[in-house]
Amino acid sequence: MRPELERLHRIEQYLLSTSAATDWQRQLRLDPTLADDAHEQLRLYQALHEAGRLQLRRELSRIHTRLYGPRRTGWFTAATAGLRTVLLRWPRFRSRS
């Protein structure tokens, strides 16, 4: 990976607590901008978490609509919709509707 991506990876390992705290302290001493970058990366993760929740809620709404949403028109009504449109153009049928 490119050095910039390796850096993101290194910060992620720290944020996930998979790298030792002592090692992190050593890296902080060597790289004074690391702490700010880690803080910024943490905000990205929080936003991703929020976005994930929103997506899950959208998926749940779609499931709800599919299961309990407005009923679809039956096949007979759908199949004869075109015929009804044509018939309604005739004055004789229009008066009945």
Add this chain to the structure above:
Amino acid sequence: MSTMSAPLKLLELPLPVQPIAPSAANLRQALLTNREQTLTQLYQRTFPMVRRHVQRHGGSEQDAQDVFHDALVVFYEKTVRGTLHLTAAPSTYLVGVCRNLWQREVERRRRQPQTELTAEDAARVVAEADAPEPRESPPVLEFVERLGAKCRSVLLAFYYFQQPLEQIAAEHAYAGIRSATVQKFKCLERLRRAVRAAWFPNENR
């Protein structure tokens, strides 16, 4: 500059999975591999019971849906993180959570009953709407929503839905875990750059 001496606690990130009961483990696996189908089955089994309870206790169909979605979001997050301890069927567990949530909502509404909008309230709302809003940097969430569909999907799959990298690689047509990892960090970098460009336009990092 902020100091980061203490390790951060990030419950939202994919932490090492704790040992879980077999049924919760099976459910976790099902949610990770086929989220839509698993959630649909849970929905079909559980929502009618939740709706009946909420409607019998003064709520509407919409209230039931809101409460159920709140419960399902927490349920999903706990299950995929391996922190869910099931002692009953998932639907029983969810109904229990929904009952508690609805009870709390009923009490909240009792404490803060909706009041009618008075003329003074309306005037204040209009005045507030007319006042110029202070210009703030857009929240990071907006930049996530603006990411390309594939990048957004990869990042959410890993950081929120907790899917394994093998699955992410297969679903997004990457050659393997290594490739999926690189793509994930490239997308994270893209997100970070977008945020920095908007928040710190004069910085060149």
